[in-house]
Amino acid sequence: MVRLVSVCASLTGDELALLESLATPTHFSSGDTLFTQGAEAHCVYNVTSGVVRLYQLLSDGRRQVVGFALPGDFLGLAMRDAYGFSADAIGDVAVCAFSRGAYTALVDAKPHLLKRLHEFATHELTLAHEQMMLLGRRTAEEKLICFLLGMQQRWARLGKPSVTVPLPMTRQDIADFLGLTIETVSRTFTRLAKDKTILIVPGGVRVMNPERMNAVAA
Amino acid sequence: MVRLVSVCASLTGDELALLESLATPTHFSSGDTLFTQGAEAHCVYNVTSGVVRLYQLLSDGRRQVVGFALPGDFLGLAMRDAYGFSADAIGDVAVCAFSRGAYTALVDAKPHLLKRLHEFATHELTLAHEQMMLLGRRTAEEKLICFLLGMQQRWARLGKPSVTVPLPMTRQDIADFLGLTIETVSRTFTRLAKDKTILIVPGGVRVMNPERMNAVAA
DNA sequence: TTGCCGCATTGATCTGGATCAAATTCGCAG
DNA sequence: CTGCGAATTTGATCCAGATCAATGCGGCAA
Numbered sequence: 001m002v003r004l005v006s007v008c009a010s011l012t013g014d015e016l017a018l019l020e021s022l023a024t025p026t027h028f029s030s031g032d033t034l035f036t037q038g039a040e041a042h043c044v045y046n047v048t049s050g051v052v053r054l055y056q057l058l059s060d061g062r063r064q065v066v067g068f069a070l071p072g073d074f075l076g077l078a079m080r081d082a083y084g085f086s087a088d089a090i091g092d093v094a095v096c097a098f099s100r101g102a103y104t105a106l107v108d109a110k111p112h113l114l115k116r117l118h119e120f121a122t123h124e125l126t127l128a129h130e131q132m133m134l135l136g137r138r139t140a141e142e143k144l145i146c147f148l149l150g151m152q153q154r155w156a157r158l159g160k161p162s163v164t165v166p167l168p169m170t171r172q173d174i175a176d177f178l179g180l181t182i183e184t185v186s187r188t189f190t191r192l193a194k195d196k197t198i199l200i201v202p203g204g205v206r207v208m209n210p211e212r213m214n215a216v217a218a
Numbered sequence: 219m220v221r222l223v224s225v226c227a228s229l230t231g232d233e234l235a236l237l238e239s240l241a242t243p244t245h246f247s248s249g250d251t252l253f254t255q256g257a258e259a260h261c262v263y264n265v266t267s268g269v270v271r272l273y274q275l276l277s278d279g280r281r282q283v284v285g286f287a288l289p290g291d292f293l294g295l296a297m298r299d300a301y302g303f304s305a306d307a308i309g310d311v312a313v314c315a316f317s318r319g320a321y322t323a324l325v326d327a328k329p330h331l332l333k334r335l336h337e338f339a340t341h342e343l344t345l346a347h348e349q350m351m352l353l354g355r356r357t358a359e360e361k362l363i364c365f366l367l368g369m370q371q372r373w374a375r376l377g378k379p380s381v382t383v384p385l386p387m388t389r390q391d392i393a394d395f396l397g398l399t400i401e402t403v404s405r406t407f408t409r410l411a412k413d414k415t416i417l418i419v420p421g422g423v424r425v426m427n428p429e430r431m432n433a434v435a436a
Numbered sequence: 437t438t439g440c441c442g443c444a445t446t447g448a449t450c451t452g453g454a455t456c457a458a459a460t461t462c463g464c465a466g
Numbered sequence: 467c468t469g470c471g472a473a474t475t476t477g478a479t480c481c482a483g484a485t486c487a488a489t490g491c492g493g494c495a496a
Contacts, residue, residue: 056347056348056351058351058355058436059436060436062355063355064350064351064354064355066347066350066351077340077343078340078341078343078344084344084347085347107333111329111332114329114332114333114336115325115332117336118332118335118336118339121336121339121340121343122295122296122339123296124343125295125296125339125342125343125346126296126302128343128346128347128349128350129274129284129302129303129346130274131346131350132282132284132346132349132350132353133274133276133282133284135350135353135354135397136282136353136394136395136396136397137276137280137281137282137394137397138280139452139453140452140453170473170474171473171474171475172473176354176355177354178354179353179354179355180453180454181453181454181455182473182474182475183453183454183455183474183475183476184452184453184454186474186475186476187453187475187476189475190475190476202462218276218277218278357482357483358482358483388442388443388444389443389444389445390443398483398484399483399484399485400443400444400445401444401445401446401483401484401485402482402483402484404444404445404446405445405446405483407444407445408445408446
């Protein structure tokens with residue numbers, strides 16, 4: 001539980017007690033919805049375990065996955081009145097939930113914490129810019145390779161460095177993240193596996209030729 | 219000059235004097251570079267007049283325009299050590315520049331200001347998510363219509379509401395923003411003009427059928 | 437006025453990725 | 467183990483938008 005709260009906040013020292021008193025640990029099962037695009041924003045979440053799919057829908061059903069939240073990530077920061085995207089659990093997910101009131105009180109009381117949240121938000125913005133480059137100007141193969149390297153780096157930063165990249169999300173999720181169809185994602189995986197650039201394993205992918213992949217990601 | 223600083227900060231009352239003492243008004247001519255992707259981030263900028271093109275480059279020359287900054291917008295917030303994108307002037311541009319030191323001092327001294335900047339950053343993040351949906355899941359015609367309506371709204375929020383949308387950027391800039399080629403942008407404009415959805419005028423576009431455009435943007 | 441020079445438009449053709457259509461494999465409940 | 471539904475892979479064809487290639491059209495310097 002101490003560990004949970006510690007991950008919860010990515011903070012140290014004096015703020016822990018305050019956070020602990022305000023955080024509501026919550027659990028979601030695979031497919032459960034944390035919140036929906038346009039719904040009134042009641043809570044801010046900090047993911048403590050599992051992976052969350054973040055997405056927007058167009059009225060005709062087209063879907064854009066805007067990100068995958070991993071442990072340590074914050075959700076719902078961009079709250080004005082309503083959430084800007086929907087979020088649901090990929091596999092089991094644990095979060096710390098903060099009510100909007102608790103969140104604003106916390107932020108007002110602790111400028112240092114706001115600074116951290118602001119750093120987090122600007123980092124998110126940088127990632128969003130990279131994703132715009134990827135969506136607008138990269139080929140299918142480049143998209144997939146950048147995605148795999150990006151996920152590998154994110155897991156590595158969380159202390160799980162490995163040549164095997166876990167991919168708990170479906171091919172459809174990946175397609176909707178990269179602006180491709182499921183068929184193109186599948187074919188591109190198959191081609192990269194034939195190349196011996198990657199090895200497809202249950203629940204993920206093993207990076208076999210990082211040199212080539214880094215060269216493509218440029 | 220009072221007006222300048224006022225726009226500069228989008229703030230009220232007691233913070234103005236502080237800001238005024240730290241801001242360095244600067245002017246750029248068409249095509250001038252404010253800063254370059256990867257360069258050490260010395261300054262934060264607040265645009266006071268004109269339009270700034272924000273973009274990233276791939277090593278082979280492919281370009282993604284990640285945004286157009288209008289008066290009131292902040293640039294370089296996502297500074298860690300280096301700028302995440304390049305910025306240059308489209309036509310004449312005036313900005314207030316804050317040195318990194320002045321910026322961090324200001325932010326540490328005035329939590330209220332940090333809160334404003336954080337709101338601005340989260341708003342930017344929301345826009346970035348919308349742009350991801352546009353780049354990943356929209357057709358060329360939808361992209362262009364969403365772009366025009368988006369620019370119209372942004373000018374309107376700045377107190378310049380009009381059915382004529384100014385487009386000071388080139389067709390190539392628009393193409394690189396929407397993930398299209400210049401030819402597709404030109405053809406799509408021509409088709410929308412034939413439709414009587416828009417009227418192409420020097421330096422911009424006049425919205426002729428906002429109902430249809432809003433329906434497409436959904 | 438003339439002649440560039442960048443932009444923009446228009447046309448012809450090509451192609452990467454979408455769409456349509458089956459298999460195949462996997463997970464798992466019975 | 468067996469059957470079923472969902473996810474994935476694979477194949478055939480199509481098409482929106484890219485690419486290649488002129489042509490048009492200001493703006494502006496001489």
